[in-house]
Amino acid sequence: MATFIQLLVSGLATGAIYALIAVGFTLVWQTSQTINFAQGEFVMLPAFFVLAATNAGAPFWLATFIGIALSVLVLGILFKFIVVDPMLKYGVLPLVISTIALSLFLKEGVKDFYSSQAQPFPALVPAIDIHVFEAVISTQSLAVLAVAVITVVALNLLLNGTRVGRQMQATAQNVTLARILGVPVRRMVLYTFLINAVLVAIASILVSPIYLAKFTNGETLGMAAFIAAIIGGFNQVRGAVLGGVVLGVLDNLSAAYISSQYRGAFPLIILVAVILLRPQGLLGRVEERSV
Amino acid sequence: MSAVLQVSNMRKTFGGITAVDNVSFEVHSGEILGIIGPNGSGKSTLFNCVLGQLQPSAGEVHVDGRPTTGMRPCDLNRLGVSRTFQLLQVFPQLSVRDNLILAGQEHQGSITSRLFGRADAGVGDAAGRMIEFFGLLHLADEPAGSLSYGQQKLLDAAMAFMAGPRLVLLDEPAGGVNPTMLGHLRERLRAYHVEQSATFVVIEHQMEFVMALCTRVLVLAEGRLIAEGTPRDIRQNPIVIEAYLGH
Amino acid sequence: MTRFGMLVFVVAVAAGVTGPFLLRPFGLYLISMWAVLTIAAIGLNLTLGYAGQVSLAQGAFVGIGAYTAALLTQAGCPFVIAFVAAGSLCFIIGWILGYPALRVQHHYLAFVTLAFTTLVFLVLRNEEWLTGGIYGINGIQRPNVFGWSTAKAINFYFFSFGVLAALAFATWWMLRSPWGRAFVALRENPIRAASLGVDTRRYTLMAFAIGSSLGGMSGALYAPLVQFIEPNSFSLGLSFSLLLMVIIGGSGYFFGPFVGTLIAVLLPEWLRVTEGYYLIVYAAAVMAMMAFCPAGLLGLIERSARALGGRRRPETTQALVGGADS
Numbered sequence: 047m048a049t050f051i052q053l054l055v056s057g058l059a060t061g062a063i064y065a066l067i068a069v070g071f072t073l074v075w076q077t078s079q080t081i082n083f084a085q086g087e088f089v090m091l092p093a094f095f096v097l098a099a100t101n102a103g104a105p106f107w108l109a110t111f112i113g114i115a116l117s118v119l120v121l122g123i124l125f126k127f128i129v130v131d132p133m134l135k136y137g138v139l140p141l142v143i144s145t146i147a148l149s150l151f152l153k154e155g156v157k158d159f160y161s162s163q164a165q166p167f168p169a170l171v172p173a174i175d176i177h178v179f180e181a182v183i184s185t186q187s188l189a190v191l192a193v194a195v196i197t198v199v200a201l202n203l204l205l206n207g208t209r210v211g212r213q214m215q216a217t218a219q220n221v222t223l224a225r226i227l228g229v230p231v232r233r234m235v236l237y238t239f240l241i242n243a244v245l246v247a248i249a250s251i252l253v254s255p256i257y258l259a260k261f262t263n264g265e266t267l268g269m270a271a272f273i274a275a276i277i278g279g280f281n282q283v284r285g286a287v288l289g290g291v292v293l294g295v296l297d298n299l300s301a302a303y304i305s306s307q308y309r310g311a312f313p314l315i316i317l318v319a320v321i322l323l324r325p326q327g328l329l330g331r332v333e334e335r336s337v
Numbered sequence: 338m339s340a341v342l343q344v345s346n347m348r349k350t351f352g353g354i355t356a357v358d359n360v361s362f363e364v365h366s367g368e369i370l371g372i373i374g375p376n377g378s379g380k381s382t383l384f385n386c387v388l389g390q391l392q393p394s395a396g397e398v399h400v401d402g403r404p405t406t407g408m409r410p411c412d413l414n415r416l417g418v419s420r421t422f423q424l425l426q427v428f429p430q431l432s433v434r435d436n437l438i439l440a441g442q443e444h445q446g447s448i449t450s451r452l453f454g455r456a457d458a459g460v461g462d463a464a465g466r467m468i469e470f471f472g473l474l475h476l477a478d479e480p481a482g483s484l485s486y487g488q489q490k491l492l493d494a495a496m497a498f499m500a501g502p503r504l505v506l507l508d509e510p511a512g513g514v515n516p517t518m519l520g521h522l523r524e525r526l527r528a529y530h531v532e533q534s535a536t537f538v539v540i541e542h543q544m545e546f547v548m549a550l551c552t553r554v555l556v557l558a559e560g561r562l563i564a565e566g567t568p569r570d571i572r573q574n575p576i577v578i579e580a581y582l583g584h
Numbered sequence: 585m586t587r588f589g590m591l592v593f594v595v596a597v598a599a600g601v602t603g604p605f606l607l608r609p610f611g612l613y614l615i616s617m618w619a620v621l622t623i624a625a626i627g628l629n630l631t632l633g634y635a636g637q638v639s640l641a642q643g644a645f646v647g648i649g650a651y652t653a654a655l656l657t658q659a660g661c662p663f664v665i666a667f668v669a670a671g672s673l674c675f676i677i678g679w680i681l682g683y684p685a686l687r688v689q690h691h692y693l694a695f696v697t698l699a700f701t702t703l704v705f706l707v708l709r710n711e712e713w714l715t716g717g718i719y720g721i722n723g724i725q726r727p728n729v730f731g732w733s734t735a736k737a738i739n740f741y742f743f744s745f746g747v748l749a750a751l752a753f754a755t756w757w758m759l760r761s762p763w764g765r766a767f768v769a770l771r772e773n774p775i776r777a778a779s780l781g782v783d784t785r786r787y788t789l790m791a792f793a794i795g796s797s798l799g800g801m802s803g804a805l806y807a808p809l810v811q812f813i814e815p816n817s818f819s820l821g822l823s824f825s826l827l828l829m830v831i832i833g834g835s836g837y838f839f840g841p842f843v844g845t846l847i848a849v850l851l852p853e854w855l856r857v858t859e860g861y862y863l864i865v866y867a868a869a870v871m872a873m874m875a876f877c878p879a880g881l882l883g884l885i886e887r888s889a890r891a892l893g894g895r896r897r898p899e900t901t902q903a904l905v906g907g908a909d910s
Contacts, residue, residue, distance in 0.1 A: 081691055132875040142638055142691060143831055144874040150824055151867035158861060265820065269702065272695045307710045314699035318684070321696065325688040390775065414781035426776035428769055439769050442762040443781035448790075451762040458762040496780060 051181040053298050059187040061294020062194030066249040067267060068274035068286035069201065070242035075275075076218035076283075077238045080130055081142050084149035085246070086268020091152055092117040092250035093167055093259040094160050106168050114247040122243030126236060149264060156261040167254035190252045197248055198287060201241070205283070214238060218283075266310070270297075273317045279327030288328060340399075341366050341504050341536045342387070342418075347396035349379075349386050356382040358560035360396075364504070369530060369537040371551030371568070373544070375581055379560040380540045381423055384508055388420050389413050400504065415444060419502035421493045423509045423540075429482025433473055433492055436481050437464035440499035460499070467495045471525055487518035494522070498529055506538045511546045519543075523550055548572065556580065586889070596842075604741050612737040613809075618849045619744040620805045623751055625829045625841030627798025630755070632827070633836030634767040635791035636774075641681070641697035642826045644704040645674045645796045647818025649803025651708065654721045654813060663727030667804045674800025678793035686788050693792070701820050708815035720814030724807050734808070744805050751798065756838065758794075767791065771836065828870050834880030843881055 071085045082088070096113035100106060129148060133141045171189040175182050205211035216224040217234040225231050249267075257263055270293060278289025293313060300312040320327060340363035349357040357379045364370050372380050385391040387398050389410040398406045405413055428436050441460035442451060451458055468477050471491045476484060481492060490510060497505050510526070511519055523546060530537060541547045547554060548568040556564040556571060558580040564571060571577055604612055628642045649670035656666035685696040708715050715721070726734045727743075734740040758764065766787050769777035774784050807813055825848060833844025852862045877884045 081694075083694075129871065129875075133878075136874070136878050138691070139636060139638070140874045140878040142694065143827070143878075144871050146638075146640075146824065146827065147867045147870035147874070150828075151864060151871065154861075154864045154867065158864060265702075269698065272698070276692070276695065308706055311703050311706055314703050317699050318696065321688055321692060322684045325692070388779070390779075410775075410778040411781050411783045414779060420779055422776065422779070426773055428772050428776070430772060431765065431768060435765060438762075439765045439777075439782070440780045442765065443783070445762075448783070448786060452758065454762070456760055456762070500781065 048179070048181040049302070051179075052183060053302050054295060055181075055183050055191075056187050057295035057298030058291065059190040059194075059294070060298055061291035062191050062198075063249050063253050063290075064267075064270045064274045064294050065287045065290025066194055066197060066245045066252075067271040068278065068290045069198070069283055070245035071271045072275050072278075072283055072286040073214075073218065073238045074242050077214070077221070078130065078134075078235045079138055079141075081138070081145065082242075083142060083145040083268070084152060084264075085271045086264035086266070087149045087152035088121050088242070088246040088264075089250050089253065089267045089271075090259075090261065090264040091121065091156065092247040093254040093263075094156055094165075095247075096251065097165055097167065097259060098160070100168075110251055113251065114244060117247035117250075118240055118243045120243075121246060122240040123236075125243075126239040130239075149268065153261050153264055160261075162261060164258040164260040167251075167259045169255035170251070186255065193248065193252060197245070201245075204241075210234075210237070270313065273313050275327075276317060277320050277327055279329040282327070282329045285327050285329035292328075340364060341401060342538070343397075343399040343402075344383075344387055345397045345399075347383060347386055347398070348394045349382055349391065350394045355560050357386060357393075360557070360560070360562050362555055362562065362565070364536060364538055366503075366536055367534060368553060369539065369551045371547040371554040372538065372540045372557060373542070373547055373554060373571075374557035377559075378557040378580075380557055381508055382560075383557070384420065384506055384540060388418070388506060411443070414500070414502075417500075417503040418506070419497040419500060419504070420506040421497045421508055421510055423512065427481040427484075427489050427492050427496065430480055432478045433468065433481055433484070434461075434464055434477045436492060436496055437467050437499050440496035444500045463499065467499060470529070471495045472521070487514045487522075490514050490518070491522060491525070494526065498533075498535075501533065502535065504536045504538070506540075508540050509542060510539065511541055511543045519546065526550065544572075588889070593839075600745060604738055609737050612741050614849055614853070616737070616741045616744050616809055618845055619741065619748045620802055620809055621826070621829070621849065622841050622845040623748055623805070624799045624802035624826055625833070625845045626752060626755055627795035627802070628826050629795075629830045629833075629835060629837075629841045630767075630798070631792045631795035632830055633834075633840065634759075634771060635788045635795075636771050637686070637788060637792060638691055638694040638827075639697045639792065639795065640694055640820065640823045640827065641700045641704075641796070642799045643818050643820065643822030643824075644697075644701040645678070645799030646803035646806060646822060646826075647704060647708060647813075647815070648674055648677065649800030650807040650813050650818065651715055651721070651803075652800070653804035654724050654807040655714070657725065657727065657808075658721070658723075663729065663808075667801060670800040670804035671797045672800075674803075675793050675797035678796030679789065681796075682789045682792040686785055686792070697823075698820070701823055705815055705819050708818065715815070718815065720812060721807075722812050724811045724813065726808045726811070740809065744809070747801075747805060751801065755798075759838065763787070763790075828866055831870055832866075832873060832880055834882030834884075835878075837880065837882040840880055840882050847881075 067085060067089055071082060074080050074082055092113045095116040096109045099109035099112040104112060129144055130141065133144055169186055170193070171185050174185045176185060205215055213224070213229045214234045214237055216227065216229050217231050221231060253267065274289035274293045275286050276289070277292060278285025278287065293316070296316065297313055301309045304312065342364040345361050347357055347360045348355070360383060374380055382391065386393040389408050392407055396406070397404060400416055400418055405416065428439065431439065438457050438460055441463055442458035445451065445458045445460060446454065468474055473488065473491060476488065481489065484492065494507065494510060497507070510522065514522060526537070527550060529535060539547065539551060551568055554566065554568050554571045555562060556577050563580060564574050564577050566574070604615065607615070624642055624646050628639060631637050631639045652670040652673055653666040656669060657663055681696060681700055682693065685693040709718055711717070726740055728734070729743060732739070734743045759767065766777070766782050769782055770784055770787055778784050829844035829848045830841055831844065832847055833840035833842065851866065873880065877887070
């Protein structure tokens with residue numbers, strides 16, 4: 047039982063990180079039809095910005111801000127204007143391929159220009175074990191959960207409680223209608239890219255202490271983002287959160303109770319199951335194409 | 338005489354908007370039924386629901402007494418129901434001839450037999466006849482994308498006719514076509530209708546086109562069926578006039 | 585094909601047949617690799633360029649084909665049977681994989697194939713009893729084809745070139761049949777195609793299954809070429825490389841895979857100056873290409889030819905062996 051609680055907590059922590067990544071991914075997809083195959087590498091990269099800043103002498107707290115700022119600049123602004131915008135006129139497929147190439151580019155870039163070795167990454171809080179009813183819970187898991195929850199709540203407040211947020215939601219649901227209603231669509235789309243950049247940066251800072259900062263991190267994290275988004279329902283932000291948490295918990299539990307050699311396979315099986323049985327995901331709506 | 342097409346209580350909602358509201362009608366063999374109505378009255382949505390491009394929220398469709406609600410467009414097509422689209426949809430890279438062969442080939446044999454059979458799936462001659470029928474002989478081997486708008490509309494109709502369908506639904510066939518070509522198009526449609534004893538349903542904006550071609554007319558407004566009758570009756574119907582003027 | 589195109593084709597074939605005699609073993613190895621991987625690229629081109637679906641599993645299918653052929657031939661099976669088995673197995677797996685994924689939209693196939701590739705890698709790595717695990721399979725023999733030994737580098741090249749030619753011809757013939765027309769329709773306007781009776785789902789699934797099968801056959805040749813296979817060769821990296829090959833050559837063009845694979849095989853050699861950076865250069869090139877000329881090199885050539893040559897010959901076969909946005 048104690049083990050189960052431990053796994054549950056750490057699963058929730060992992061799930062919270064997946065949720066952040068999946069939410070950003072879904073937002074960008076909803077507003078601009080951009081399926082960002084490089085989302086995993088987007089999560090891998092900010093950690094290296096932070097590390098570079100610390101190497102240049104900045105204290106950790108400053109380095110994290112620099113990391114987030116650089117992330118917004120590169121993964122938000124540059125990504126939108128240099129990669130996405132020129133490609134929109136060609137349709138979805140070239141954009142998908144471009145983001146696939148981008149993921150390779152970022153991965154190889156970090157490997158060649160920073161290091162191919164895994165880098166230790168400072169944790170937000172010192173790792174102390176707390177004992178709760180015989181279960182051993184790490185403060186790190188709790189910190190991750192706390193930060194993730196705060197971020198999701200803040201995002202929710204932004205999307206539902208502010209005018210800008212509601213305009214973003216309108217853009218996500220129906221671009222044409224939003225435009226007719228006077229919503230500055232292009233700006234809203236830019237905002238979603240920026241939000242995604244912030245989310246992946248936070249996720250990066252949360253996940254790198256656990257996995258170490260390595261150029262290959264993008265592969266598993268990207269996959270987690272896609273699967274979480276699909277499980278939750280591609281067209282729902284709430285779904286992405288739910289999907290992330292479900293995936294994190296199931297992933298952790300499976301690693302403990304099922305063979306660890308096939309740990310990577312479990313999320314994939316969930317993916318295939320969802321596609322087979324409920325392709326619109328847990329919370330998604332069935333989408334239509336009209337003529 | 339069973340109706341070729343029977344639509345019962347068709348309803349389609351998008352979020353909070355009801356685009357098609359409880360529409361029912363029948364189409365009898367040999368008719369040319371016109372469907373008119375102001376912009377946004379749900380005509381195209383109705384077509385899309387009947388023909389499988391959209392899933393209806395409620396209601397049923399029967400073709401020759403056979404339930405076809407929600408059937409995939411390709412399966413419906415193979416039952417002998419064909420359509421044209423409002424936004425022009427030919428295959429610009431293929432030649433005119435190839436567009437027509439494509440339109441006919443899926444009705445020949447099975448998918449496997451088509452792999453090992455003739456390159457034109459045996460419909461080359463039929464395509465040639467269709468090209469002559471629509472007066473496109475001089476353009477037969479040109480890429481469809483290089484045709485004028487009016488010529489593409491003719492091709493669009495020709496493609497819909499290729500498989501010898503019993504029922505053809507035409508979505509604004511006259512839209513954007515210049516007056517000279519319009520006459521030719523209307524004349525060709527009527528000729529096909531007579532020669533092949535086909536049944537047509539035509540959505541159109543252009544009143545003259547509808548009045549000259551159709552035997553019976555339905556009027557939609559705001560998703561609902563508001564009138565039905567011969568072209569002359571409809572033209573004089575106060576409810577219809579109100580619906581058009583009121584917009 | 586234009587007259588210029590025919591000329592290029594003839595020259596290329598001549599080079600392919602006579603050139604090898606001038607090459608040393610490493611050169612022969614490279615062009616054999618080209619011949620083998622082009623088969624996989626042709627398959628992926630079918631899926632991507634004709635049916636418009638992104639598959640990230642082609643590398644995995646090459647792997648499945650390679651291991652199948654290696655295991656069967658080492659167990660005494662004649663190569664021909666191993667080759668057919670590899671192709672058939674991958675066809676079936678492709679069908680099973682594609683059937684659910686293609687019923688949903690939004691490039692779900694891309695995600696499923698991404699997941700599948702990882703799964704295949706895990707199986708290859710973990711099931712040591714079957715695949716040798718991380719130690720791989722060693723000492724794969726080059727086949728004896730109807731009494732002719734392909735052990736020599738140049739013999740193996742002609743063997744793989746021959747298989748490539750045969751498969752390319754089969755693909756060309758398929759594209760000239762009504763199927764080819766249906767594929768173009770599928771690519772250009774799937775909604776219209778469906779309304780004309782084209783079973784878009786079935787054709788897309790076929791394209792994917794056949795494409796995967798070609799991947800398997802490529803793998804069956806890959807194994808005896810390199811003579812030692814291990815799981816890492818068939819991970820996501822190979823799938824990415826194959827995808828980039830198809831894109832750079834020109835997705836949807838019949839000869840795109842030939843060109844793209846040639847570049848991919850030679851690029852590491854050309855970029856030897858920059859050492860390991862060729863993947864980055866490759867990726868950057870693809871991104872640039874997507875922004876300016878998504879139709880790849882052959883698309884670029886066709887665009888320039890049109891700009892220079894005026895009116896385009898309206899040959900329909902141009903569309904069938906041409907590209908997605910001529």
